Amino acid sequence: MRASPAPSRGIAPLLGNTFAILLLAACAWLFARLHEGDWWLATPSAARGYAAAAALLAYAGLTGLFLQRARVRQRTAQPSTQAAHDAVWVVHASQTGFALELADLTAASLRHSGVAVQRAGLEHLDAVKLKSMTRAVFVVSTTGEGDPPDPALGFVRRVMPQPLPLAGLQYAVLALGDREYAHFCAFGHQLDDWLRRHGAQPLFDLVEVDNADDSALRHWQHHIGQLGNGADMPDWSTPRYESWRLRERIELNPGSLGGPAFHLSLEPVEGTMPAWTAGDIAEIGPRHAVADVEALLLACGLQGDAVVDWQGERVALADALARSQWPSTTRGALLTDAQVLIDACAPLPHREYSVASIPEDGALHLLVRLMQRADGAPGLGSGWLCRHARPGETIALRIRSNPNFHPPAAHVPMVLIGNGTGLAGLRAHLKARLQAGATRNWLLFGERQRTRDFFHADELMAWHSQGALEYLDLAFSRDDGEHRYVQHALLAQAERLRQWVDEGAALYVCGSLAGMAPDVDATLRQILGDDRAELLRGDGRYRRDVY
Incomplete structure (x- = not known):
């Protein structure tokens, strides 16, 4: 077992070692007093004296090193009294x-x-x-x-x-x-x-x-x-992707006040459709745009078809660069040799998206908003999926099980709450419920404008009219009147929510972590009370997939 030292242990080794050194010095002084005149038999050579001195200095140096390491570990384990307020x-x-x-x-x-x-x-x-x-x-x-x-x-x-x-x-x-x-x-x-x-x-x-x-x-x-400045960093472990083909990409909200959002359909390149469960996550291996890779190669005077060792593979330089974080172009000496360049790169980190379909659809669906960085460039994952990848092109993808957002039993009433592209995870649940014949479904969804941002409107309205979606409550914040969000739609139906919870309903929330999720949580607690909300969460009847 590796445990951190207790607060008092950092001083104890220092005192112990100091005492030992003083004791040894006292012993040496006492023994020296026993010798008068020449050493018995023969006086040791100067070389032996130097060796003894060197050994003593080495012991002192090692002792100091160990004490320094102990102090470093002590500082790591113990909280600092001078911590920055925003740390x-x-x-x-x-x-x-x-x-x-x-x-x-x-x-x-x-x-x-x-x-x-x-x-x-x-x-x-x-x-x-x-x-x-x-x-x-x-x-x-x-x-x-x-x-x-x-x-x-x-x-x-x-x-x-x-x-x-x-x-x-x-x-x-x-x-x-x-x-x-x-x-x-x-x-x-x-x-x-x-x-x-x-x-x-x-x-x-x-x-x-x-x-x-x-x-x-x-x-x-x-x-x-997401807690920092959004800087990309390599994954701690490399995902084992499969090859999927981008079959279709459709912009769902042309002219929206928000960023464009796209429906994407993908299919495996080889083999049959894998199994997954509503609530699962798609991990995407993004790539740089082809034009950006070509511009880098031109600036470095390198050929894209040069073969390099990358992540245990022999691949073309252009392919490796497309999947890598690049070093700064100011390090000119590193950019003139293909292998040295790629050795200075790290794999691009993955991106995660809620799966918006079930295997019976015959394709894996995503709902992705094109994000922009501070400099106006498209986001890493969304830029690849919504801009750079062409239909028919291969996408590196793996499906990750997300048991904390898997569906309840079919007989359990289900309340689904979300905003924006969070509709993706809720759509998969609704599809699974319809397939299971479960009709006690209630969706609360919020976005900006009904005429632009009501994603999959025809599908949802059809389910509602057919009775497969018992209730459909909508909130569009930029339409006429006071800004109204999904939590306001929930509060307006407080009595119905209490009734559904009394009947055993499970609550599933999917969408924005900033804004929507805490506001919905506060509204649920306002309606149900803190104790009941915590009880629902502990029983697995209040689940969230927020990002």
Whole structure:
């Protein structure tokens, strides 16, 4: 087990080593007094004297090095008293050291995104420090049969029983566990529940990791990347993509006040349609535009068909560059050799999108909004899917299971709430419900303008008129009158919502993490009360896929 040292342990080694050195020096002085005149038999040579001195200096140097490393680890584990107010705290609770390693990776990703970071072991936090935090991410493991890691026991016993006011804290939890155990990720859920009950606001929903699953860790890294300046960074682990073909792309909202949104249809290049479940996620491997790759090759005086080693493959330079983050062009010496150039690159990070269809549709559908960066350039993933890729071109894609957003049983009434391209995940659920013959479905959807941004309107209106969609409530914020959002549509139907919940309904929310998700959550709590909302969440009847 790798645990962080207790606060008092940083001084103890220093005192111990100092005492040992003083004791050895005293012994040497005493023994020296026993010798009068010449040494017995023969006086040692000067070379031996020099060797002894060198050994003593080496011992002193190594002792200093070990003490310095101990102090560094001490500073890493213990919270600083001079933390920047806007710093994100990265807190770990580790049993075997894995949570500590992931916390280090999380901190590095945040720093890469321009975020000030403070690191601490959970055991070093107290009520005062916790109340002073504004943003924190917790990387915690579960051990035994749902127990907290040993180093976290003090926090559990000392801090968690206290009724702390944490309304000023935004947080996220990465919960590590193993599904072979009955209480999967139990401590992560316990910590998440405790933070919510005391008023802390989630930055995004808890992420579960089953036995170091790389796709769940990429999902966590994707969320962490959104907390900074949006700088692209390589995935911690490389996704294993399959080849899909872009079959169709249709702009759904020409002339919209918001960014253009597209319906995309994809099919596997080889083999049959894979299975997935409503609520699952498509991970996309983006590429740079062909014109941008050609411009870089021209600037470097390199040929795109030059063969290079990239990620364990022998590929054409142009193909490798299309899938890579490029080094700065100011490093001219690095850009004149194909292999040296590609060695200075890193793979582009993946992008995630809610799947908007079910396998029975015969295609994988996405609903993607074209995003723009600060300089006006299209976003990495959306630019590739909505602008650069041509119909018929190959898309690197893998489907990631998202059990936290899988559907309830067919007999359970379902309330689906979302905005914008969050309709994608809700559409897949509605399709699955219709296939199962489940008609107790209620959709609340919000966007800007009904005439421009009512995505898949014909389909939704047909389901409503046929009775497959029992209720359809819409909110368009830029139409005539006061700005009205999806949470306002929900509040207007408060009595119906309470009735549906009394009848066992499950609530599913999909869409924007900034704005919509917290506003909908606040409205649900206003209608149902905090205790009932928490009970629904604990029972799996209140689920979210927000980004």
